[in-house]
Amino acid sequence: MSLKTPLGRVLGLGSAKEGTDHWWGQRVSAIALVLLGSWFVYSLLRLDSLTYLDVIRFIGMPLNAVLLSLLSLTLAYHSYLGVQVVIEDYVHAPGTKVVSLLLSRFAHIFVAIAAVYAILVIGIGS
Amino acid sequence: MSNSGRPLSPHLSIYRWPITMVLSILHRATGVAMSVGLVVLAAWLMQTAAGPEAYLRFTSTLSTFVGMLFLVGWSFAFFFHAANGVRHLVWDTGRGFDKRDADRSAWIVVGFAAIATAVFWWVAA
Numbered sequence: 001m002s003l004k005t006p007l008g009r010v011l012g013l014g015s016a017k018e019g020t021d022h023w024w025g026q027r028v029s030a031i032a033l034v035l036l037g038s039w040f041v042y043s044l045l046r047l048d049s050l051t052y053l054d055v056i057r058f059i060g061m062p063l064n065a066v067l068l069s070l071l072s073l074t075l076a077y078h079s080y081l082g083v084q085v086v087i088e089d090y091v092h093a094p095g096t097k098v099v100s101l102l103l104s105r106f107a108h109i110f111v112a113i114a115a116v117y118a119i120l121v122i123g124i125g126s
Numbered sequence: 127m128s129n130s131g132r133p134l135s136p137h138l139s140i141y142r143w144p145i146t147m148v149l150s151i152l153h154r155a156t157g158v159a160m161s162v163g164l165v166v167l168a169a170w171l172m173q174t175a176a177g178p179e180a181y182l183r184f185t186s187t188l189s190t191f192v193g194m195l196f197l198v199g200w201s202f203a204f205f206f207h208a209a210n211g212v213r214h215l216v217w218d219t220g221r222g223f224d225k226r227d228a229d230r231s232a233w234i235v236v237g238f239a240a241i242a243t244a245v246f247w248w249v250a251a
Contacts, residue, residue: 027215027218030211030214030215031215033208033211034208034211034212037204037208041204041246044250045246045249045250050185052174052178052181052182055174055181056174059171059174068171072167072168072171075160075164075167076164079157079160079161079164082154082157082158082161083158083161086154086157086158107165111164111165111168112168114168114169114171114172115167115168115171115172117172117175118168118171118172118174118175119171119175121175122171122174122175125175
């Protein structure tokens with residue numbers, strides 16, 4: 001029999017030691033995406049055309065650039081959380097799982113930075 | 127997961143799929159599809175930043191028949207995932223779990239996604 005107290009035995013043995021962060025992050029980003037997504041759909045429909053000049057002019061407006069950056073970052077975050085669950089559900093071999101999760105994380109960060117960088121270049125250039 | 131020979135539940139192949147199950151699968155499928163779409167969205171922004179020629183090259187690929195199929199698919203995925211996501215948020219408050227409510231909200235989501243996709247492309251055209 002162990003001499004440890006009941007509390008001492010369970011401390012630090014949480015599920016993944018992050019509690020409900022994943023769940024909340026997914027919900028909060030979902031609500032943000034309902035708003036940002038609605039704005040994006042509305043903006044796409046209001047554009048005169050999707051020609052280069054119209055798109056440049058649209059992203060060149062500071063508020064649009066900020067909202068588009070927020071949309072890209074929130075999409076990448078929400079997408080990362082979702083893909084993470086999918087990988088954890090279907091990929092069981094420990095090595096493949098860790099590598100898939102790593103690649104997914106790198107890819108999502110790459111996409112997020114690429115989108116925001118592009119928006120900055122367009123915004124500053126126009 | 128690898129104890130072969132043992133009975134497996136649920137027996138997916140003999141199920142008459144309930145609408146709620148179809149939507150659950152579709153929610154994940156549309157989510158993954160949009161994760162791929164996110165790469166295309168970022169590529170579109172990068173090609174826009176790269177200048178008019180790169181932009182034209184990229185958008186002319188997207189406006190081919192196959193490209194348009196993908197775009198329509200992603201727009202449906204967006205409206206569906208958003209509506210079903212709101213359905214999930216309502217569930218998170220503990221409401222709407224009754225079987226009849228879940229079936230009804232499922233059909234509302236399907237109807238919304240179909241109509242929103244149609245209206246979006248009708249207005250965009």
